[in-house]
Amino acid sequence: MTEVEKGPRGLRRGRGARERILGASQQLFRDQGINCTGLEQLCAVAQVSKRTLYQHFTGKDELIAEHLRRFDPDILPEVFERTDLTPRERLLAVFDIHAPLCPFIAAAVEIPDPGHPARVLARDYKKAFAGRLTEAAREAGADDPERLGEQLALLLDGASARSRVLNTDTFATAAAIAAVLVDNAIPTAAVPAAASLRS
Template sequence: MTELEKGPTGTRRGRGARERILGASQRLFREQGINRTGMDQLCAAAEVSKRTAYQHFGGKDELVAEYLRRFDPSVLSGVFDRPDLTPRERLLAAFDVEPGAPLCPYIAAAVELHDPEHPASRYARDYKKAVAVRLADTAREAGAADPEQLGEQLALLLDGAAARTRVLNADAFPAAAAIAAALIDSALPAAAGDARQRKETPR
């Protein structure tokens, strides 16, 4: 039999409390920020009691870290694990961000928290390092002479585009993609030539 618990309004709820809390945190942290969102508000939005929330998460710090883990635990698998793209195309696909898409939660969390030892700050740092590694691995697959350098350059460009988009409220990713293409073509002249040749060859 499913265990039940009572929410703050007295309504009996099933075992989806943890997912409701995480869903509410995604919405509220995005809309108004981490620091401005209190546990009372989160519990009300998730329709759970504070006692239930603290049973699932030791505190707000733990909830914030889990909120970040849920975004992309596989590190941009929708970009780097695509078999239909060449390595060079996968590098460029990292910059293909839909206009109006939610901006980088890892940067937002790190800026808000101001504490490099906060669990969420540590997770954001590890995630950003993992993105650079995946970029470098893909650059190596594409034949870059210095894949680590290219990976770090592209990672820096991605973060710069995300930060500039947030500050200016204007999409900076198209310009970043053009710069990325120039960097990649410089590092992979043969790959760039192959890409141009494919475009010119009738199918």
């Protein structure tokens, strides 16, 4: 077993530093917010020096963007890529898999500059997420898949923000509302395309 090389003030450096920095940012950004997390604290939690942090990231802005890039790059594959669920079931399953507060919402709230890399990533993610919902709504036979996709995306974001503000779980209520929206948007005679081809 090799000895861990120590940097200034006995902090660990070298291999794994980038992952420790990203792990610390994930924890601190989630627990106390982006703006309340200083680089000194981040370095202390990650057990790296500021010099090491700057070797991996040009600054806090790049770190925030990389933190968001890694959050959900494939947009809920554990829901949208499941072949054992019908498209309708996928639309409702997104309400079972959630974070207390979506980091993209948190970043957009804390960073006022719409051109900031984190805000751009947040906007792109939210559009892509609504797009995945719209695609599932189309597969499920919704009369207006774009509208249903946007409604479900808005409902999920609202539940996420409300859960954070009230410090309570609002996703069960949101899931019940989502079921009504889905049932109203998908005609009862709608049959998934694959099933209709088999008949």
